[in-house]
Amino acid sequence: MKVLIDKILNDARSEIAASGSLKDLNDARVKFLGKNGEFTAVMKNLKDVPADERPLVGKLVNEAKEKIEKLIAESEKLLSEKELKEKISAETIDITLPGKKSEYGSLHPISLVINEISDIFIGLGFDVTDGPEIETDLYNFEMLNTPKDHPARDMQDTFYISEDIVLRTQTSSMQIRTMLKQKPPIRIINPGKVYRSDFDSSHSPMFHQIEGLVVDKHITLCDLLGLLGEFAKKLFSAETKTRFRPSYFPFTEPSVEVDVTCSECHGKGCPLCKHTGWMEILGAGIVNPKVLENCGIDSNEYSALAFGMGIERIAITRYGISDMRIVFENDKRFLRNYR
Numbered sequence: 035m036k037v038l039i040d041k042i043l044n045d046a047r048s049e050i051a052a053s054g055s056l057k058d059l060n061d062a063r064v065k066f067l068g069k070n071g072e073f074t075a076v077m078k079n080l081k082d083v084p085a086d087e088r089p090l091v092g093k094l095v096n097e098a099k100e101k102i103e104k105l106i107a108e109s110e111k112l113l114s115e116k117e118l119k120e121k122i123s124a125e126t127i128d129i130t131l132p133g134k135k136s137e138y139g140s141l142h143p144i145s146l147v148i149n150e151i152s153d154i155f156i157g158l159g160f161d162v163t164d165g166p167e168i169e170t171d172l173y174n175f176e177m178l179n180t181p182k183d184h185p186a187r188d189m190q191d192t193f194y195i196s197e198d199i200v201l202r203t204q205t206s207s208m209q210i211r212t213m214l215k216q217k218p219p220i221r222i223i224n225p226g227k228v229y230r231s232d233f234d235s236s237h238s239p240m241f242h243q244i245e246g247l248v249v250d251k252h253i254t255l256c257d258l259l260g261l262l263g264e265f266a267k268k269l270f271s272a273e274t275k276t277r278f279r280p281s282y283f284p285f286t287e288p289s290v291e292v293d294v295t296c297s298e299c300h301g302k303g304c305p306l307c308k309h310t311g312w313m314e315i316l317g318a319g320i321v322n323p324k325v326l327e328n329c330g331i332d333s334n335e336y337s338a339l340a341f342g343m344g345i346e347r348i349a350i351t352r353y354g355i356s357d358m359r360i361v362f363e364n365d366k367r368f369l370r371n372y373r
Contacts, residue, residue, distance in 0.1 A: 036094060042072045043098045050105045056113050063106055073099055143372045144242055144361060147349045148225050151244050154268045155223045158261070160246065163222050165208040167229070171198045173207040177328045178285040191231035193239075201229035204342065206285065209247040213329035218336050220249040225345075238358055242345035247321070249331065249338040255288060258318055258339040266294045266315070269348070273300065277312060286319025286340055297351055313351045316343035 046066045053059040066072050076095055141149070152162055175181070193201040208224040225244040232239060248257070263276045277293040293314050296307035303309040318341035323333035346358050353372070355361065360368055 036091075039076065039091075039094050039098050042066065042076070043101060045072075046102045047105060050102070050109050053109060053113065056110065056117065059106060059109055059113060066102055067099060067106075073102075140369070140372065142369065143349050143353060143355075144345055146372060147345050147352065148242065148244065151269065151343075151345070151348070152223065152225060154265055155246065157268075158264070160221045160223050163208050163212055163224050164226060165205070165211055165224065167202055167227055168195065169200055169202040169207045171200055173210045174200050174202050174204070177210045177325065178206055179322050179324050179328075180284045184284060193229050193231060202226075203230050204228055205243045205245045206340070206342065209245065209340065210325075210329060212247070213249065213326070213331060218249040218251075218331060220247060220338075222247050238346065238362060240362075241358075243342055244345060245340065245342035247338060247340050249321075249326070249336055251336055253320070253337040253339050255320055255339075258290075258320065258341070261339070262292055262316070262318060262341060266292075270294060270297050270352075275301065281317060281319075283317060283319055285322050285325050287322045289317065289319035292316045292318055292341075294351075298354055315348060315351060316341055318342070 046062065049062040049065070050059065053062055064071060068074070073095055077092075156162065171182075175184075192203050195201065205224040205226045205228060208226075209222070212220060212222055223244055223246045226242065227240055228243050229240050248261075259276075259278060266274045266276050273295075274297075275295045278290040279293065281289045281291040283289040291314055293312040295301040296304060296311055296313050298304050299307060299311065301311040303311045307313050318339065321338035321340050323337075326333040326336060326338060346361055349355060349361065350358060
């Protein structure tokens, strides 16, 4: 039995000395000292040793295990120091090399404009509402005084999902939804995405609008002109002038187009404003009494004003962007300008 114990001890010394990593050392530990290791097997066979020799054999096994444990501890210390040095060497940072710059995200220019316009109208006492982008023909057209046979339908290239379901062409549908569930006075804006089948340098099949509605007693065109003039000064500059031109929308009467002095040349004329000195930014008007009646509001007691603007058009005017399509391309070189 002593010969067997000496052989196991010598084998253990050899494997411990040959261990090149902590994993190899642990494998050696398990092989010789584990619960299924070689010394455990010797202890299980003590029953076959004569009774008078068992104490001596047990003593030899314990002494051998102590020697192996000491060798393992010494080797573990050396291997740990070695692996730590190798890790430190591999992870050395060369401070002379250029650093890796982390890029931070930022709001898209469209989001910046939406937030700024919303803040202006919130400051003027407006609430912000939201609604579905997939809309019924009833809310998108008919209740806005645009029945199926109305010529104004030809003014908009609509995406139809079915005969009566459309991708909304305007956020005005939220004005209808609000008037149906809320009694006057009402003062809201509706920012959101809208869809029309149109695509070129100044149009996109998906774009953003903010429309506004005020319903109260004695609302007049003067209220509309004053509100939009104040809005333009807050959005652009205190020197901004506004110009109102007669127009036509089926849900307002009278209707106007609103121009502001060019933010680039301040009215002198430049390529951005096509040398006119003016930029068209929105359409507006006094809500047609028929629209109010459609929503159960007495047009003899209440009147309303409404306005709507394309956010991309505002962004183009504000930031001097020449092609609307670049706004949707997610080109980092373009977006970095608006951090």
